[in-house]
Amino acid sequence: MSDEYIIEMREIDKAFPGVQALSKVDFFLRRGEIHALVGENGAGKSTLIKILTGVEKPDAGKITLDGEEVKVRSPLHAQELGISTVYQEVNLCPNLTVAENILIGREPKKWGRINWGAMNARAREILQRLDIDVDVTKPLGLYPVAIQQMAAVARALEIASARVLILDEPTSSLDAHETAQLFKVMRRLKSEGVAIIFITHFIDQVYQISDRITVLRNGRLVGTFETASIPRLELIAKMLGRSLTELDEMSQIKLETRKHIKGEALLRARGLGFAGGIEPFDLELHAGEVLGLAGLLGSGRTEVAQLLFGVEKPDSGFLEMDGQEVRDFSPLASISRGVALCPEDRKEAGIVDELTVRENIILALQASRGWFKYLNKQQQYEIAERYIQLLNIATPSADQPVKNLSGGNQQKVILARWLATNPRVLILDEPTRGIDVGAKAEIQRLVLSLAEEGKACLFISSELEEVLRTSHRIAVLRDRKKVTEFSGEVDEQRIMQAIAGGEA
Amino acid sequence: MSVQKSSTMLRKITESRLFFPFVALAFILLFDLIIVPGFFRIYTREGNLYGNLIDILRNGSTVSLLAIGMTLVIATRGVDLSVGAVMAIAASVAAILMNPYVLARELPPHIVKFMTDPNFTYQPLWVVILAALAVSAICGAWNGLLVAYGKIQPMIATLILMIAGRGIAQLITNGVRIQIFYEPYAFIGQGWIILPFSLYLVAIVFAAAWLLTRRTSIGMFIESVGINSRSSFFSGIDEKKIKLLAYTFCGLCAGIAGLVESANIKTSDAFNMGQTKELDAILAVVIGGTLMSGGRFSLFASVVGAWVIQAITTSMYAIGVPAFALQAVKGVVVIFVVLLYSEQVRNLVQKLTARKEARL
Numbered sequence: 123m124s125d126e127y128i129i130e131m132r133e134i135d136k137a138f139p140g141v142q143a144l145s146k147v148d149f150f151l152r153r154g155e156i157h158a159l160v161g162e163n164g165a166g167k168s169t170l171i172k173i174l175t176g177v178e179k180p181d182a183g184k185i186t187l188d189g190e191e192v193k194v195r196s197p198l199h200a201q202e203l204g205i206s207t208v209y210q211e212v213n214l215c216p217n218l219t220v221a222e223n224i225l226i227g228r229e230p231k232k233w234g235r236i237n238w239g240a241m242n243a244r245a246r247e248i249l250q251r252l253d254i255d256v257d258v259t260k261p262l263g264l265y266p267v268a269i270q271q272m273a274a275v276a277r278a279l280e281i282a283s284a285r286v287l288i289l290d291e292p293t294s295s296l297d298a299h300e301t302a303q304l305f306k307v308m309r310r311l312k313s314e315g316v317a318i319i320f321i322t323h324f325i326d327q328v329y330q331i332s333d334r335i336t337v338l339r340n341g342r343l344v345g346t347f348e349t350a351s352i353p354r355l356e357l358i359a360k361m362l363g364r365s366l367t368e369l370d371e372m373s374q375i376k377l378e379t380r381k382h383i384k385g386e387a388l389l390r391a392r393g394l395g396f397a398g399g400i401e402p403f404d405l406e407l408h409a410g411e412v413l414g415l416a417g418l419l420g421s422g423r424t425e426v427a428q429l430l431f432g433v434e435k436p437d438s439g440f441l442e443m444d445g446q447e448v449r450d451f452s453p454l455a456s457i458s459r460g461v462a463l464c465p466e467d468r469k470e471a472g473i474v475d476e477l478t479v480r481e482n483i484i485l486a487l488q489a490s491r492g493w494f495k496y497l498n499k500q501q502q503y504e505i506a507e508r509y510i511q512l513l514n515i516a517t518p519s520a521d522q523p524v525k526n527l528s529g530g531n532q533q534k535v536i537l538a539r540w541l542a543t544n545p546r547v548l549i550l551d552e553p554t555r556g557i558d559v560g561a562k563a564e565i566q567r568l569v570l571s572l573a574e575e576g577k578a579c580l581f582i583s584s585e586l587e588e589v590l591r592t593s594h595r596i597a598v599l600r601d602r603k604k605v606t607e608f609s610g611e612v613d614e615q616r617i618m619q620a621i622a623g624g625e626a
Numbered sequence: 627m628s629v630q631k632s633s634t635m636l637r638k639i640t641e642s643r644l645f646f647p648f649v650a651l652a653f654i655l656l657f658d659l660i661i662v663p664g665f666f667r668i669y670t671r672e673g674n675l676y677g678n679l680i681d682i683l684r685n686g687s688t689v690s691l692l693a694i695g696m697t698l699v700i701a702t703r704g705v706d707l708s709v710g711a712v713m714a715i716a717a718s719v720a721a722i723l724m725n726p727y728v729l730a731r732e733l734p735p736h737i738v739k740f741m742t743d744p745n746f747t748y749q750p751l752w753v754v755i756l757a758a759l760a761v762s763a764i765c766g767a768w769n770g771l772l773v774a775y776g777k778i779q780p781m782i783a784t785l786i787l788m789i790a791g792r793g794i795a796q797l798i799t800n801g802v803r804i805q806i807f808y809e810p811y812a813f814i815g816q817g818w819i820i821l822p823f824s825l826y827l828v829a830i831v832f833a834a835a836w837l838l839t840r841r842t843s844i845g846m847f848i849e850s851v852g853i854n855s856r857s858s859f860f861s862g863i864d865e866k867k868i869k870l871l872a873y874t875f876c877g878l879c880a881g882i883a884g885l886v887e888s889a890n891i892k893t894s895d896a897f898n899m900g901q902t903k904e905l906d907a908i909l910a911v912v913i914g915g916t917l918m919s920g921g922r923f924s925l926f927a928s929v930v931g932a933w934v935i936q937a938i939t940t941s942m943y944a945i946g947v948p949a950f951a952l953q954a955v956k957g958v959v960v961i962f963v964v965l966l967y968s969e970q971v972r973n974l975v976q977k978l979t980a981r982k983e984a985r986l
Contacts, residue, residue, distance in 0.1 A: 433860065454862035465860050474854045474861075476921045481846055488843045489862035496842045539861065 125189075128153045128317050129174070129205075129286060134183035136169055143169040144180075147343045149336060151286065154315045156308060158322065158332035158349070161361055162419055162584035165338040167321055171288055175200040175207050204285035206278035208292055214274055216263025221245035223262045224277045248276045252307045268300030275307060279316075287311065288319045293327060305331050323419045325354060325622060339363050358618045361418075362586040383410045383594065388578045389430065389461075389547050393439030400425040402438050403604035405597065407547060407578045412569060414593025415582040416617055422602040423582045424466050427551045430580070431463035432456040443547075457490045462545035464536050466552045466582075468529070472536045475525035479517050480506035482524045482535050487542045509538035514564065530561030537565070541572075548572060549580040554588060566592050586617060636979050643915045643922070646966055647930040650913060654937045662944045674818040678940055684822035686936030688713075688883045688900075691828060692907035693914070693928040694835050695766075695879030698872040700911050703852045703920030704773055704780035706873060709880035709907055711791025712765045713900030716884030718795040720758040721804040721894035723749045724811060729800050744809040751810050759881045765791070766877015770870035788904065795896035806892045815890030824886045828929070831882060835875070835925055845923075848872060852920025906935055909956075913963050935959075 129151040136144040144166045151157055161167050172178040174185070176194035185192055187203055194200050200207075214223045221242045222229075230240040245258040254272050262270055271292055278287060289308075293301045308318055308331060320332060328335060329349060337344040337360045344360045387406040395402035400422040407413055415423050428434045430441070432451035441448040443459055456463070465471035474482055483506045484497055491497070497505070506520040513534040517527055524535055533553060540548060550569065554562040569592050573579050583589050589596060590612075597607045598620040606620050639645055658665040658678075668677035692709050699706045724747045727733055733741075740746045747754065765787060772783035806812060817823035839845030850858045851865045858865055883903070888894050913931030916923040938959055942952055965971060 452862075453860055454864065457862045463860065470854075471856045471860045474850045474857050476853045477846070477850060481850075485846070485850060485858075485863070486861040488846065491843070493842050493844050493847070 126152055128188060130184075130186045131170070131174065132184045132186075134170065134173060134185075135181040136166075136173060136178060137181055142341050144173075144341045147183075147338065147341070148346075149174075149343070150346065151317050151319060152334070153317055154312055155333040156312055156318045156320055156331055158320050158328040158335045159338070160322065160325075160328060160335060160357070161338035161344075162323075165361075166341040167338055168290070169341075170338070171207070171290060171319070171321065175205060175288065201284075205288065206284035206286070207288040207290065208271070208274045208278050209290050214262055214270060214277070216270075217261055219259050220249075220256060220262050220265070220269075220273055221258040223273050224248060224258075224280055226277075228280070244280075245276075248280050249273075251279075251310075252276055253310065254307075266300070268303060271300075271304065272307065275304075279311075284316060286317050286319070288321070290321045291323070292320075293322060293324060301327065325357065325418070328357070329354065337361055354622050355615070355618055358622045359614075362584065362618070362621075383408050388443065390442040391430070391439065392442075394429055394436050394441055395439055396425070396429065396434055396437045399434060399602065400429065400599075401603045405430075405604070407580060409546065409578050410573055410576050411595065412573045412579045412581050412593045414589035414596040415580060415599065416586060416589050416596055417599030417621055419584060420602075421599040421621075422604075423599055424551055425602070426599070426604075427463055427466070427549045427580065427582060430456075430547075431461055431549055433463070454489065457486055457543055457545075460544070460546035461549070462486070462540035462543055462547070463549040464533075464540055464551060464553050466555070468532060468536060468555075473524050473532050476523055478521045479510070479515070479524050479527070479535055480520040483509055483520075483538045483542055486539050490543060505542055506538075509542060512541075513538055513568070533561070533565070537568070545577065547578045547580070549582075551582045552584065553581075554583060554585070562588070586614065586621075590614060590617070643924040643927045644930065647914050647927050647934060650934045650963065650966065651930060651937060654934065654941055658937075658941050658944065662941065665941075665944060674820055678944060680822065682933060682936045682940050683825055685940065686932045687822070687824040687828045688887050689903065689906045689910055689935060690929045690932040691831055691879050691883040691886065692903060693910035693932045694828075694831055694925055695876030696904075696907040696911050697914065697916055697923050697925055697928040698835070698839065698848055699780070699876045700908070700916050700918060701848045701852045701920055701923035702869050702872050703855075704869065704872070705784065705908065705918070706766075706769060706876045706880075707781060707784040707904050708765065708769060708787035708791055709876065709883070710900035710903040711788050711795070712762050712877055712880035713884030713887060713903065714795040714894075714896045715765060715791055715798070716758040716762045716881035717888035717894040717899050718798040718804075718896050719761050720754050720811070720885060720888060721806055722799055723754045723757055724806065724808050725804060728802050728804050742807050744807050747808045747811070751808075754811065755885065758885060759878060762881025762884065763874055763878045766874040766880070767870065769877065770873030773873060774866040774869035792896055795894075795899075799894060799896055801896075803896070804894045806888065806894065812889050812892055815886050815888070816892075824890070827882060827886060831879060832925060832929060835879075838875070839925070844868070844871065849921050849923065853922075906932075909960065909963075910935055915967065 127150045129149070131147070131149040134144050134147045134149070147166065147170060149170060159167050159170070169178065173180045174194065176196045176199050185194065192203060194203065218226070224245045225241055229236045230244060231237060232240070242258050249256065249258065249272070252272055252275065254269065256265060256269060262273055275287070278284060292304060308320070312318060322328060332349050334346060335349055335352065335357065336346045337357065339361065340363070386408070388409045389407040391403060391405040393402040393404065403426065405426070415426060417423050425434065429436055432453055432455055435451045443461070448459070474485065477485070480502050484502050487505070488497055503520060509515070510517060510520060515531050515534045515538065517531060524532055527535065537553065553565050566588060569579050569581055581589060581592055595607065595609045596612060596617060598605050598617060600621060600623050605623070608617060665678050668675055668679060670676070696706060696709065722729070725741060726748055727737055727741055769784050769787060772778045772786070773780050776783065813823060814827070815824060819826070839848065847858070847863050847868050850861070850863060851868050855865050884900065887899060910931035911928045912918065913934050914924060914927030916928065935956070938955060939952060942955055947955065
């Protein structure tokens with residue numbers, strides 16, 4: 123066994139406050155293979171990598187390297203062990219030369235001074251191994267992102283004379299040609315016996331390059347598969363999670379609420395899009411309706427939400443609300459039109475952590491009222507208490523700083539903030555991410571009851587099952603494009619087909 | 627029941643933003659009580675109150691005024707280094723409006739006689755004050771524009787006016803140090819109505835700032851922007867306008883401080899006026915517990931912070947520490963503050979009060 127695998131991770135557990143990031147995850151890496159690690163946001167990919175590279179310590183579990191048990195103490199230690207990582211963001215210095223970037227910290231020295239000649243020669247040599255021919259004495263920033271990415275790979279190889287190379291979404295900022303170039307390098311390294319862990323959310327690339335695939339979902343191992351033996355559609359199904367279970371109460375509510383959908387579109391987008399974000403799309407949203415937005419991470423879901431809410435400005439097409447063309451794209455203008463967005467990134471764009479639950483709840487409402495139409499303390503408490511009850515927010519009091527709440531309750535506070543503005547269009551971008559199952563069901567039910575009240579909801583989620591359960595209509599995005607739309611009861615298979623694209 | 631109530635009260639007090647500034651103040655006054663005999667003596671003369679404590683309040687009023695404005699700026703995750711220079715600008719504007727003749731090379735004798743007349747001013751007092759404050763507010767708005775709309779780092783953006791401001795102040799007075807003779811103006815800095823007049827100004831500015839931030843949504847928006855500007859943007863808060871307001875208000879406060887200071891020393895000294903006062907103001911805010919990284923702020927705590935700084939100065943003078951050694955003592959105080967506000971000490975205090983509660 124241990125001859126076959128260079129790395130064995132067994133029963134890895136890791137918990138963060140409020141969330142079990144990994145539970146009993148096994149991961150085995152063969153020598154000289156390219157192993158794709160896939161899963162949606164919050165699946166636990168990055169946590170697993172962080173444990174392997176010593177950034178985080180596992181709560182439980184065992185890691186063996188070359189058949190010997192190891193405890194990876196720090197990223198530096200990981201490098202000494204021969205495990206190198208190239209992170210998603212290119213964390214290099216564009217103002218330093220290519221050679222400096224590759225060899226920084228390990229410059230060849232002579233008499234205590236850097237031996238520039240030797241350094242440049244060494245850098246050239248490493249890059250040649252990757253089949254890259256550039257002037258290593260020029261600043262890195264002069265070269266395209268792909269070359270910078272290669273320099274990062276070169277650096278990772280140089281650091282450790284690496285036996286294991288981890289590439290964390292290396293292709294997210296590369297175009298097709300550049301990706302092909304990177305793949306060539308990866309194949310070459312593989313032939314030299316380097317084992318590569320390749321993290322990506324591009325399914326096409328998984329099939330192009332990888333030998334095996336490990337799928338994680340919600341911190342659990344779904345399975346490890348030979349790439350050749352798992353059809354594309356099945357892989358998507360495993361990533362998104364679906365249980366062919368009961369038509370539960372939710373579907374009942376969904377059927378009933380369908381009657382309430384109004385014929386006239388409340389929000390109508392025509393050819394709306396912005397360069398680099400989402401290609402022009404058409405979309406209609408009716409009062410009383412839940413429109414699901416399905417697609418993989420990076421497919422443009424968030425960009426659609428941000429356009430409709432005015433965080434981003436379109437450079438093509440137009441948006442109508444109540445038949446009136448929208449000209450002012452800004453969150454404030456959207457709020458006053460009656461549009462609300464629960465953003466995807468709760469920590470960065472949602473909560474204001476030092477402020478209290480009460481202040482967080484009234485924030486958007488107060489912003490729409492302006493500086494001087496101040497809600498007095500009593501009104502603030504009334505609103506806060508109402509939503510704490512309505513949404514069942516677990517907090518000792520309305521005066522608790524919101525940072526002390528669990529993820530699910532923080533999410534409910536954000537929801538409360540938007541409900542307090544009494545929106546007619548509610549956009550929910552991953553409202554159930556990283557929260558426990560109970561809270562998830564509560565939020566799903568709430569979305570349906572809001573629709574019943576006549577609000578139009580746009581529901582975005584990585585979990586297909588959840589989208590299916592709550593949505594009256596489903597639009598599918600792929601590669602920053604809206605590819606199709608399904609109305610009514612649709613077969614899971616067909617949606618996954620649309621998400622996956624290609625031949626399957 | 628009543629015991630329990632008193633213990634939660636105790637916790638409320640220790641968790642309050644005002645707790646540490648007051649502890650610091652108490653330490654210094656305790657030191658005075660032991661070392662300096664008669665430090666706390668307050669006496670009256672012609673119905674007005676005098677004494678060391680009154681001195682602390684009066685001499686601390688400039689920094690108090692600066693600290694009030696600085697608090698709002700720091701709460702937005704910014705800083706304003708130009709307040710000292712703005713003080714000088716305001717003083718120069720006021721001085722030149724009261725006595726523009728100093729710029730003339732030769733003057734007829736009847737005007738020269740006027741110039742030292744304590745009842746003479748070229749422009750009426752209200753014009754002098756309004757003009758000086760308007761100019762300071764414009765200075766503040768300039769900083770705000772650079773920071774909010776120019777997206778320049780606050781320290782760099784306000785450094786521009788910090789450096790250029792003194793030059794501007796000297797340009798206004800043509801490089802002349804103008805002595806001020808006009809008594810009604812001097813009253814701003816030297817007058818007493820039972821208490822020093824400048825204290826009333828601090829009270830008014832404090833009340834105005836408090837009403838502006840706590841009886842409107844501005845205070846919450848300032849904190850929200852300081853804590854998480856992206857979340858604030860998503861919630862529809864206009865970060866730029868909030869920052870512009872904070873810097874403008876800070877400039878205005880600096881202008882008022884400039885009036886008080888120049889009226890007190892009866893000179894507009896473009897070069898020395900308000901030197902390093904920006905650092906005192908920042909220190910006062912920090913002592914008041916507002917974090918340099920922005921967010922939650924307390925105006926009153928900042929004012930107490932200004933008193934702490936002045937209490938140190940006054941105490942040191944009282945025990946005969948020479949003026950030049952004072953900076954070193956202030957440095958020690960900064961170390962003390964840093965220690966006092968550290969996570970460890972805070973946890974210790976919380977543990978102590980919590981244990982007391984548990985015992986009860």
